Amino acid sequence: MSMRRITLLLLAVLWATIAGAQQTLSLKDAIIGRYTYLNPEMPSQVIWKDARSYIMPEKSGLVAFNLKNDEKQELTNIKILNTALLKVQIPPLENIPEIALTAPNRIQFTHSGRILTFNTDSREVEQQLVVPENAENTDYCRATNQIAYTVGNNLFIAGKEITQVTNDPNPEVVYGQSVHRHEFSTDKGTFWSPEGNFLAFYRNDQTHVKDYPLVDYMTREAALKNIKYPMAGMESERVSIGIFSPATGKTIYLETVADDHYLTNISWAPDEASIFVFELNRDQDHLLLNQYNAQTGKFIKTLFDEKSKTYVEPTHPLLFSKTDPDKFYYLSRKDGWYHVYLYSTSGGQIRQITRGNWEVTEILGFDPDEKNLFFEATKDSPVERHIYKIGINSGKITRLTTEPGVHHGLLSPDGEHAIDRWSGTNVPGRIDLVSSKGELDRTIFTANDTMKDFDLGENTVFTIKAADGKTDLYCRMIKPNNFDPLKKYPVIVYVYGGPHVQLINKTWHNDIRGWEYYMASKGFIAFTVDSRGSDNRGKAFEEVTHGRLGIVETEDQMKGIEYLKSLPYVDSDRIGVHGWSFGGFMTLNLMLRHPEVFKVGVAGGPVVDWGMYEIMYGERYMDRPEENPEGYKNSNMLNYIQNLNGKLMLIHGVQDDTVVMQHSMKFLQKCIELGKQVDFFVYPTHPHNVRGIDRVHLMEKISNYFIDNL
């Protein structure tokens, strides 16, 4: 044995000893710990007090920091707050709550069923608004200190007294709640006007939507819980928009066409005289921005329309200019990428502000005279987010954040600074103060690396070419712990692949799920590729899957397989795949379209046939079944079951109201008819995702399936 070999051997022994001293990630650490006790602690919020100071909770106090001299000033603390609460007979706080600053000496927070306003000078609770106990969908109006809420299907407002806005005895007609199954970024159902003089709200007539039966098995005798679930091609919700005036107690409805269409992203004009609604036809290929008179409900005009051969997807309401109430900013993907446009309500488009083969992911705001727009974007990398400033007239872009990672900004009132909350591949979490000139002012907070003592597999992000031969696809690979390049390892592909999701980002540990590290510790390579169809890569990248979900995504996943097979340490005979929801659909696609490659698969809450998915999402990507029979057929997993060769397990939440149980049931039935063995498990109390402590059971089941069979 040469000296060199002996040295290497000694080093290996030494390394193994060090490695041995490191902790092994348990399944509980990976699944629960990663998001709780192993999650790097960060201040719950850091906000601007004014242009010269910011507020951060510190220990039990709420502290303001002066930007100039770093001087600290305690605004209040939990003892003072609890003394004030005791005076008005409200139970004490346990921690500093999340607050809003409504005046330099006024903080507002929600506690014990109330919205409370506390004066930091007088140290007294100045105002309290009681939120009824059974209230849901609460929407607070700061201007008038009122709160809109729903009880059952009806809408109420609580202020000095309680006003019942609607009183419909039919539970299938729902008021003040999100519509269109939360698609089109409608996650709420009430919209206060800027001064709080009006409340716009959705009315959702679901009487024509079929009931889908869910069953609660945990009661004494199993109980029915119907939900309204409109499936692709079937009758849909009938939505309209009401406007209630608390002053008159009267409601008018906008005279929108009674057609089968979507009303989304409601925006109030600054003067409250009119309201703007994005109206999208059921085919989702023609979008109108319509203006209505807020007093009469009458249609005023269409400001513009957008058409597409595939789909138009409105995702943001209008953002009105603070300097010129006739102007508004609008985030649209109409040139193929999400960019910001400036419009005039009277004269149409004024200017495209941002431009390029990248996407604006968030508008952060403006400096006070609206010379500059601040935003987050993928400009420097699709797997990073940075904060940028652009001159609205000049188009000159300045990047405010420097270090690689995913940055989220909170702009200061004067537009001179941003609080930058971010993490990076090796950065568990940091809060920086950055200047609008693109300089790091100071670091406010650095999170501890909670995973540093764990023995984790090597985690890398890189690109491969998509099946089109030209598009870059981002990949993430975790090598097994104690990786030996001379060995052969089995691979688990973790997949999603559907719209609106991007699995790989340069957040801490490259956005990995703890489970991937866990499986790496069990000797598996964990591999993921964000195929075409996934998020933040522009319209063309996404819509290439239109009308044929699963096909292009599978082709791209197979490029990942091609890459894996090229690696000397990959055991090509032992490749498995796991995904949930769209990822469950993709798991089925891969298992059934490529039985020669995939030996083991676990499909969670999988879509099997898009004809059983809901109208809003389903028809956006697949059109209606009668318009696209060939596409539905080719994307229907039931038509590929005869190819099933490997070990496949389906898992479904019995309470799943997103991808309903029917998908798995029809899949199993077809397997039975074709004499194909398949495995199945259910989580009786869980909806589309298995969360909480039961998730450890789920992931143990999935892990065992790969360990036993792959």
Next chain:
Amino acid sequence: MSMRRITLLLLAVLWATIAGAQQTLSLKDAIIGRYTYLNPEMPSQVIWKDARSYIMPEKSGLVAFNLKNDEKQELTNIKILNTALLKVQIPPLENIPEIALTAPNRIQFTHSGRILTFNTDSREVEQQLVVPENAENTDYCRATNQIAYTVGNNLFIAGKEITQVTNDPNPEVVYGQSVHRHEFSTDKGTFWSPEGNFLAFYRNDQTHVKDYPLVDYMTREAALKNIKYPMAGMESERVSIGIFSPATGKTIYLETVADDHYLTNISWAPDEASIFVFELNRDQDHLLLNQYNAQTGKFIKTLFDEKSKTYVEPTHPLLFSKTDPDKFYYLSRKDGWYHVYLYSTSGGQIRQITRGNWEVTEILGFDPDEKNLFFEATKDSPVERHIYKIGINSGKITRLTTEPGVHHGLLSPDGEHAIDRWSGTNVPGRIDLVSSKGELDRTIFTANDTMKDFDLGENTVFTIKAADGKTDLYCRMIKPNNFDPLKKYPVIVYVYGGPHVQLINKTWHNDIRGWEYYMASKGFIAFTVDSRGSDNRGKAFEEVTHGRLGIVETEDQMKGIEYLKSLPYVDSDRIGVHGWSFGGFMTLNLMLRHPEVFKVGVAGGPVVDWGMYEIMYGERYMDRPEENPEGYKNSNMLNYIQNLNGKLMLIHGVQDDTVVMQHSMKFLQKCIELGKQVDFFVYPTHPHNVRGIDRVHLMEKISNYFIDNL
């Protein structure tokens, strides 16, 4: 090598060659074939023409055989029948149908939605009664050529015209259908009086019974199918009995008490003036035989009552004497065994006719002057059935059948002969003519041995002692094919163990399921023991489990395990268990009460908690949950899940309306909560049992589970 060794080796090679020439039982053969293409063919029916001849289908003809000289006479054939049918424009028959002989020259059969009467002399269809297409629960009255039937929840009669007997718009009130979930041997809901002048029927008010939601997932969008499922301790059905007179069109109701009780085994008096009803209290421990006036519904009197500390279970209606209409025969287990009693409607019990530690399983009839009663019984062996004659006055018993096996008889009109349809361990099927003196007259038909070319494991029946140390329990063991006593074999226990079922009987192949042979061919020993609690062994044997289902049965099963472990060729570390329904419950009992023994289990449609089982069966064996909380707790499998150690799979039919899905769901949920891994599968379109071709998939899944894990 000695000559002897060489000879043995040669013999072994020779034997292997012969064995190799035999067929191997495929799973399809075992599961489907055994009951279809491998089922020994037997004539569909052999009936008496008169005391001197019997009728049997032969080829395409219906042939009468003379007892004396064996002369054959063709009564009719399919060609003649089809010619007659063509004349009256009814589609042709494909095979000779099952018939009833209503006169020496008249046969009656059901065909093409009609009840047809054919004259074998005139060769014409003499009478036809059209049964409405949507009719269910049909009940034909030969005396008047009318048919009672139900459509939806209501009751109708079709004769020359259609009469609607009930017209209740509430679908939860059901007329003319079986009640009490078919417990208490009530498998029908209409009862024609002897001359057909009245129709008695059940009225079942289920408005207070909770709905249990079943879901059909095979429709376009999953559809709810509520069933009425009254769970132990909950509100039950409210049943009454109506009597309809077709002559007057009027219905009266019997004035039974409106209490929570069971009305069963309705019997008409021969003169149609009164009707007899067994009335059992909800506690099922006090039975009354009540007589009511059939014209007025008024209560006449209670003839007798029966009480029990456990339960009384009426299973047979009264059988009125043909020679003295005041007398009736009654089959009761009141002395601890099912025996026949003679009663007078005016004077109470006259005589116990049969007696002994064995059970009458069927009354076949009498000779014309009712000197002798003919019956089937377990007198000679609990795992055989023979036909016996007893002198009603003398008590002298003659056994008519000689060969070991399970015999079923059809008595000749003069009581001199019986047609004996039977099979035995090595007899696939035979039809004999036996004389009332106990002699074999002749063999009419011998079925072919369809399994003779298959290589099957050795199948033996023997007894062991129960856990009480004294009761004999019957066992059946199948040794693996090519059994080698020097090897160690894994065991699969196939279990049921609940009331009303006996798995071991000396029918062909000892009543084995094909699957047991299949598993034996895969190298497993298949073992079954009929524990205490199972059928045909008397009341004490059955009721020892009362109030504590699963406990005694498990103790007895463990005696089977003790026996198995005593065998040198049993691998005690590899014992598995499978059962369905009560057998699924027992599988859970064995896996959870004896995790040290059972390594692998598959529980199909298992009862988990008797509180979720239906009132009628559940409360009979377990009382009400509030009466027997300790018993329910001790029999509740949810309370033993912490013991789970082996590999356990639950399987459930999604449409199961007997043991509802809730059992499995609560079991899985508790496993999840306790962090116990368990496997699960469902059959989406199947009710309590998976039948038809899908059963092959089921049994392959179960087989694989043992092959992979045991």
